[in-house]
Amino acid sequence: MQKIPYIFDIKRYSINDGPGIRITIFFKGCPLHCIWCHNPEGISSSREKMYAVNKCIGCGYCIGECDNGALLKKPEGIATDTEKCIVCGKCTDICPSKAMEMSGKIWKKKDLMKEIMKECTLIDSSEGGVTFCGGEPLLYPEFLNEMLQECGDEELHRAVDTTLFAKWETVDMIGRNCELFLVDLKVMDEEKHKMFTGVSNKLILENIRKISDAGYNFWIRIPLIEGVNADEENIRASAEFIASLSNKPEWVNILPYHDIAKGKHKRLGSLYNPSQVVMSEPTQEKLEYALNMFKNENINAKIGG
Ligand code: SF4
Ligand code: SF4
Incomplete structure (x- = not known):
């Protein structure tokens, strides 16, 4: 039976989830538990x-x-x-x-399409589109794929914001029905990745390499966090990994950490940063250091979305 997601937000006029002005649909449920998660209501797949x-x-x-x-x-x-x-x-x-x-609300596909199409004038005039994110939208492959196909029939630009913590068959199926993957690259060291997100990064790195080999268009987003991944070793390893891909991402977005999710955790009754890791915003110098590291590897990179 098809898995149907609860949708916890529909963001209009979004300018950070792909090119142009977009409508972004947030699915509940995520296999990762990043300690800095900005959308904690996207972690559980249940209504809350x-x-x-x-x-x-x-x-x-x-x-x-x-x-x-x-x-x-x-x-x-x-x-x-x-x-x-x-x-x-x-x-x-x-x-x-x-x-x-x-x-968390269940939407019928036809109602969700109607909601998306309400924004089509703005989307068209800005060369924007629709972005599916979460949580992890690949937890609902059939539902997502059908939505993508319907959006494709309407000639909308389609982006999928994903952890890529999923079977390759699923990633590949979705890749055939979207124009852009937005993929987070969090931490290169496997043990640290487990510590900060709850899962190994092996499958994620493998899938990044596979979408690159398959020629899918993708952006990589790096949430840069002092105390987690803003050390020089991790920045260098990230740049070397991206430089080694057969097809480079169209963009690498370096996203400076902020702790705005604290309030959401409080409202949910969940704990922000349960392991009490000391996290802070990277300095401007650190952001520029990271930017130059990527540029030196001939990677299109910028600070921000
Ligand atoms: S607290 Fe609210 S959601 Fe929970 S059982 Fe009572 S009425 Fe229902
Ligand atoms: S305003 Fe406060 S007390 Fe009144 S219904 Fe809402 S949560 Fe309950």
């Missing part, structure tokens, strides 16, 4: 409830609506007993200030 205490007006409607007695008013806000909560969403439907919200 989020609570923003700063939006809560303390009306207590949510408590009255919950049949399971899962909500409790505390001095610090509304607490959810996750043992009792069945994530039915009734409390989020009644919340007048949207302090409580559900993350």
Whole structure:
């Protein structure tokens, strides 16, 4: 049976997810657990409830609506007993200030296509397109492929933002139905990659080499994080790896780390950076050092998306 994703966001007017102005569709579920994850609501493939205490007006409607007695008013806000909560969403439907919200909605393909096509004028005029990301969209290969085919029928430019932590057969199938892969290259050392993302980078590096050999168009994005991957050894190893590919990425985007995801983790009740690694933004000098390292290998690189 076809796996259907929960979609946790649809971002319009996106300018960092491929060329032009784009509409970006976010799928829930990811095989990686990066400690700096910017979209923590994309990690779990299930629907989740989020609570923003700063939006809560303390009306207590949510408590009255919950049949399971899962909500409790505390001095610090509304607490959810996750043992009792069945994530039915009734409390989020009644919340007048949207302090409580559900993350994750099932979309029928035809409705999702309609939503995408609402943006077609702006997409066309900016030579933009549609980007599928997550989480990891390749967790839903048939659904994704059908969406890509429908977008192709509408002559939209199609990008897939992926970890490439997937079987080659899946990557190859998706590659035939999109114009661009956006791939993160996080850490070159396998043990460190496991430590920071929860998985080995072997399959990812293999798949990057395969999409390059197959002639698929791709951009590589490097989230540069002091304390994780901004050391000279990793930057050099990344540049050497990319330089060794048979077909180079169209772009390498060096993306400086920021910690804006902290607030989202709080709303989800999940822990940001559970292993307490000291992470910080790279300095301008470090960003330029990385940029020059790639340029010296004749790689098209820039700072930012
Ligand atoms: S999602 Fe449903 S079960 Fe969970 S707290 Fe809200 S109303 Fe109660
Ligand atoms: S319904 Fe919304 S605003 Fe009211 S107490 Fe619950 S979370 Fe806060």
